[in-house]
Amino acid sequence: MKKMVQFGVIARNFSNSSAMQSAIKNITVIGGGLMGSGIAQVSAQAGQNVTLVDLSPEVLAKSQKSIGANLGRVAKKVYKDKPQDGEKFVAESMARIKTSTDPAAAAKSADLVVEAIVENMGVKHKLFKQLDAVAPEHTIFASNTSSLSINEICSVVKRKDRFGGLHFFNPVPVMRLLEVVRGAETSDATYKTMMEWGKAVGKTCITCKDTPGFVVNRLLVPYICEAIRLYERGDASARDIDTAMKLGAGYPMGPLELADYVGLDTNKFILDGWHNKYPDQPLFKPIPLLNKLVSEGKLGVKAGEGFYKYEKK
Ligand SMILES: CCCCCCCCCCCCCC(=O)CC(=O)SCCNC(=O)CCNC(=O)[C@H](O)C(C)(C)COP(=O)(O)OP(=O)(O)OC[C@H]1O[C@@H](n2cnc3c(N)ncnc32)[C@H](O)[C@@H]1OP(=O)(O)O
Numbered sequence: 001m002k003k004m005v006q007f008g009v010i011a012r013n014f015s016n017s018s019a020m021q022s023a024i025k026n027i028t029v030i031g032g033g034l035m036g037s038g039i040a041q042v043s044a045q046a047g048q049n050v051t052l053v054d055l056s057p058e059v060l061a062k063s064q065k066s067i068g069a070n071l072g073r074v075a076k077k078v079y080k081d082k083p084q085d086g087e088k089f090v091a092e093s094m095a096r097i098k099t100s101t102d103p104a105a106a107a108k109s110a111d112l113v114v115e116a117i118v119e120n121m122g123v124k125h126k127l128f129k130q131l132d133a134v135a136p137e138h139t140i141f142a143s144n145t146s147s148l149s150i151n152e153i154c155s156v157v158k159r160k161d162r163f164g165g166l167h168f169f170n171p172v173p174v175m176r177l178l179e180v181v182r183g184a185e186t187s188d189a190t191y192k193t194m195m196e197w198g199k200a201v202g203k204t205c206i207t208c209k210d211t212p213g214f215v216v217n218r219l220l221v222p223y224i225c226e227a228i229r230l231y232e233r234g235d236a237s238a239r240d241i242d243t244a245m246k247l248g249a250g251y252p253m254g255p256l257e258l259a260d261y262v263g264l265d266t267n268k269f270i271l272d273g274w275h276n277k278y279p280d281q282p283l284f285k286p287i288p289l290l291n292k293l294v295s296e297g298k299l300g301v302k303a304g305e306g307f308y309k310y311e312k313k
């Protein structure tokens with residue numbers, strides 16, 4: 001049953017992508033980590049020309065490898081009875097993805113830039129300021145931020161009407177939702193193009209205001225924080241907390257598994273940012289155990305250890 005549901009999701013995403021059209025043809029994704037590689041993949045499999053940018057050539061090499069493997073998983077399902085078509089689909093999608101270590105150069109040919117770099121306002125400001133000076137007039141900028149304000153991120157650019165949030169979910173090729181965030185100055189035309197592009201890459205889009213955590217993370221962050229505090233107090237084991245939420249509430253992953261999957265460094269960036277902004281909100285108070293794990297380099301699945309241990313990829 002589970003397999004059938006997953007297959008349905010992937011197949012539906014893919015066929016939607018092929019059927020929909022978008023005004024956006026050339027997309028630059030900045031940040032080649034967990035999210036950027038997924039965004040590059042779904043864009044390429046929907047027929048877009050993608051430039052994937054990261055400061056690190058090693059990250060780009062790793063991303064290309066994982067995109068190839070994940071396209072293979074999609075092809076296996078969509079082209080179950082036509083393996084040769086599946087191979088062609090993988091090869092053609094991969095051929096649409098170029099890589100670069102130069103964000104400014106990559107933005108010059110983009111209709112849409114999606115930023116998926118570290119969750120830090122200063123670093124995002126520096127990047128967008130640089131891109132705003134070189135990108136064509138018509139280029140739309142979007143951030144995949146989990147928790148930062150779109151209005152605050154776009155405060156450094158001139159093109160505030162051509163700026164919005166495109167918030168994907170992890171793993172991008174599997175999760176069907178896209179939160180489309182309208183900033184205070186996002187124009188109707190930009191909003192419409194972002195919605196159409198989201199559909200073209202196979203996602204179901206919802207519209208969000210620029211409020212902390214938009215919809216999903218406003219609900220998810222307190223839930224994960226409370227799970228960590230429960231564990232930190234010794235009220236239940238990590239395994240029992242995760243089992244409880246999977247079997248008792250029907251979640252596909254428990255909260256601590258999910259925190260490891262998202263990355264504990266990303267979790268910490270989010271929590272610290274919200275705590276600084278809302279110091280009186282007890283839900284966002286720092287969690288000593290989270291700080292300890294991050295300081296020890298135990299960042300979750302990507303580091304081989306977080307709340308649990310994982311085989312390193
Ligand atoms: C810790 C401190 C807390 C501080 C507070 C901060 C809290 C922060 C929370 C939010 C942080 C920011 C996150 C964010 O902004 C938004 C998010 O993304 S939230 C995360 C949303 N994602 C989920 O909730 C994931 C839930 N999990 C699942 O849906 C499943 O477990 C999952 C699909 C990941 C894996 O399924 P599973 O059955 O367990 O494993 P399989 O490996 O068998 O996969 C199933 C199926 O799917 C295919 N597949 C998996 N990954 C990919 C991929 N990348 N590409 C293509 N296909 C993929 C796989 O092949 C399987 O297919 P089969 O046909 O069934 O073999």
Ligand SMILES: NC(=O)C1=CN([C@@H]2O[C@H](COP(=O)(O)OP(=O)(O)OC[C@H]3O[C@@H](n4cnc5c(N)ncnc54)[C@H](O)[C@@H]3O)[C@@H](O)[C@H]2O)C=CC1
Pocket residue numbers: 030031032033034035036053054055056059103115116117118119120123127144145146147167168169170261262263266
């Ligand atoms: N991890 C998750 O589950 C989700 C994360 N997000 C958001 O997506 C963004 C990225 O998160 P992840 O992919 O998890 O992070 P990640 O750490 O996996 O990847 C970030 C990448 O950005 C690169 N980078 C940093 N500064 C750069 C710059 N100036 N130019 C080019 N590349 C740069 C890094 O080398 C790294 O490879 C964050 O804003 C995060 O909040 C959104 C949804 C889910």
